[in-house]
Structure formats: C-alpha cells, structure tokens
Amino acid sequence: MIELKSQIQKIKLVTVLGAGAWGSALADLVKLNGYQVRLWSRRSELTLPKALEDTEIVVSAISMKGVQDVVSVVQSCPIAPQTILVTATKGLDPQTNTTPSQIWQNAFPHHPVVVLSGPNLSKEIQMQLPAATVVSSINHDAATVVQLVFSSHRFRVYTNPDPVGVELGGTLKNVIAIAAGVCDGLQLGTNAKAALVTRGLTEMVRIGTVLGAKTETFYGLSGLGDLLATCNSPLSRNYQVGYQLALGKTLDQIMTNLPGTAEGVNTCQVLMQIAQQQNISIPITEQVYRLLQGEVTPKQGLDELMLRDIKPEYHH
Numbered sequence: 001m002i003e004l005k006s007q008i009q010k011i012k013l014v015t016v017l018g019a020g021a022w023g024s025a026l027a028d029l030v031k032l033n034g035y036q037v038r039l040w041s042r043r044s045e046l047t048l049p050k051a052l053e054d055t056e057i058v059v060s061a062i063s064m065k066g067v068q069d070v071v072s073v074v075q076s077c078p079i080a081p082q083t084i085l086v087t088a089t090k091g092l093d094p095q096t097n098t099t100p101s102q103i104w105q106n107a108f109p110h111h112p113v114v115v116l117s118g119p120n121l122s123k124e125i126q127m128q129l130p131a132a133t134v135v136s137s138i139n140h141d142a143a144t145v146v147q148l149v150f151s152s153h154r155f156r157v158y159t160n161p162d163p164v165g166v167e168l169g170g171t172l173k174n175v176i177a178i179a180a181g182v183c184d185g186l187q188l189g190t191n192a193k194a195a196l197v198t199r200g201l202t203e204m205v206r207i208g209t210v211l212g213a214k215t216e217t218f219y220g221l222s223g224l225g226d227l228l229a230t231c232n233s234p235l236s237r238n239y240q241v242g243y244q245l246a247l248g249k250t251l252d253q254i255m256t257n258l259p260g261t262a263e264g265v266n267t268c269q270v271l272m273q274i275a276q277q278q279n280i281s282i283p284i285t286e287q288v289y290r291l292l293q294g295e296v297t298p299k300q301g302l303d304e305l306m307l308r309d310i311k312p313e314y315h316h
Ligand SMILES: NC(=O)C1=CN([C@@H]2O[C@H](COP(=O)(O)OP(=O)(O)OC[C@H]3O[C@@H](n4cnc5c(N)ncnc54)[C@H](O)[C@@H]3O)[C@@H](O)[C@H]2O)C=CC1
Pocket: 018, 019, 020, 021, 022, 023, 041, 042, 061, 062, 063, 064, 065, 066, 067, 069, 070, 088, 089, 090, 091, 120, 121, 122, 123, 259, 260, 261, 263
C-alpha cells in the first residue's frame, strides 16, 4: 500500500501517442488533473524518443492499423522498466487476431500493461460532459495508478479484474454499432433496435468468452455500456457507417468522408476469421460482414437475420 502511494506520487509526466480524436481527449483529461502531458503524433515535430523521455505513463490511442508499427518504434526507444503502458485502442490485428494490449505486452513483457475502455464518445468528453470508463490489468497496482491519474469530477474511472473482457467489450461492440446504424437508417423501429442490441450482446459474450473474457464483464460499462453509447449515437463513426450504408451510400464514399476511424469495419473481418476457425455462431456480425463486402443489401441482410431457424433464447 505504501509502495503504491509512492508510485502514484511519482507520476508527473504522461505521454499520449496518437493525436486523433481519442488521444487528444485523453491528453486533455490528464492535463486537467494537473499532470504534464506530451501528445505525440507521427505528424508532430516532437520525435517519439523525445516524447518518451522520462515519462512515467505511456497512453496509446493509435488506431489499430498503426499499433504494431508504433510499438516497434517504441521498442527501439529507451523507456524506464517501471513505465506503465496504457492502451485505449479498440480493434483486433488482422494478421495475428491479437488485441492491442497483447501486442504491447508481447513487445514489453516486463512492463505493466493497462487497458482503458468504456462508453467514451470523444466529442462528448471534449465538451466536458460527464462520463465513466474502466481500466484493467493483470497488474492491479498499475490499474489503480491509471485510475487515479484519469479520475476527475467529470470522468469516473472504475477498475476491473478482467483485462481481456474490458478490451474486447470496446472492440466487439463496434460491429454491432454498424448494425445498429443500419437498423436506424432503415427506420426499423425501437423494437427491432432493442432486439438487435440485445442479441448483439449475446454474440459479444459468445465470441468474447471463447477469446478468454469473463461473461459478467460484458454486462458492465466496457461491454453493455459502450454498446448502448455507440448504438444510440450519431457521434459514433461505426454507427455512421451502418446508417449511411442504409441510406444507399457506398462504403468507399462513407470512409472517405468519415471523421476519424471506424474500427468495426476491420474488426468484422477478423471476427469472421475467428468464428470460422472456431465454429462460433455470430449471425449479426456475419450479415454486417456480407454488407460491407457488398454481398447483400441492408434489406437482404435484415431478411437473412429474421428468417433464421427459430430457437431458444439461451442454450444451457
Ligand atoms: N474517438 C472516440 O470516441 C474513441 C476512439 N477510441 C479508439 O481509439 C482509437 C483511435 O481512435 P480515434 O482517435 O477516434 O481515431 P483517429 O483516426 O482520430 O486517430 C488515430 C490516430 O492514430 C494515428 N495513427 C494511425 N496509424 C498510425 C501509424 N502507422 N503510425 C503512427 N500513428 C498512426 C493517427 O495519426 C491518429 O493520430 C481507435 O481504436 C478507436 O476505436 C476509443 C474510445 C473513444
């Protein structure tokens, strides 16, 4: 306990990697709590080694496609052995099917790695609206340090003992958010949306538990919480992808004009690979995949879901 207290008191400098929507919002949260913050992006004048010099916490908000590259460069920089690595990316690596925290941990086996994930639409956070999130790590002390560094009267941070589940909640919901956007774009109504989001959660639990997550984590902020936020907000880029597909735009048109990253598009492909390899039923994800591939229209995807064999709600 004394050691943890002195660890927390030592934190003065936090480096945030990725100056996109989420990295900028996270940097502001930490800055408002009185810490010195360095915000690095590949376009900034600050070099990565300089950004990492003497830092106590590194927060990565790099989109999935850049994580491996950035991790490789960070590996070549001198960082102190006790530096805490925090990952806030919500995606899966298409080559290895691994999560961002697994990539960080593989590269830095002796460093504490903490995941940060929750219902956190960056625009609302930047507007200083209240929000809550979850931090989790196999190193509980490191998670507690990160909890204290980020917590404020408008950002409530919980710890959770299931890092795999916390990270996967934020990642898996992106695909369901695309489906929710389609549902609203087609004006299918509130009953349909409730059914979709609930069955989406069942699907998240099914694939997430195969990947090592605990079921109950998906019923918390990083699972259901994030699912509700993104499936119900036009601020969500993943929701926007589905919504605009339902209005008849092409995926290329949507992606060209989208502000920032919609991770669900790539995550969907990775989930299909995993589901096929491991024989997991993920019907909503499958229809989102087929829609993104241009194999079905939004209306055909809906019909495919509605006309599946009837069955019990749960298998025991
Ligand atoms: N925007 C939001 O509301 C939230 C986003 N997230 C997650 O955070 C991650 C980033 O999202 P956003 O900030 O919204 O996206 P963004 O597109 O605004 O920013 C992505 C950042 O990653 C950097 N990046 C990408 N490839 C790179 C590479 N090869 N080398 C160096 N830097 C590279 C970009 O330069 C940019 O700074 C995503 O995984 C997203 O799911 C999580 C919670 C909230």
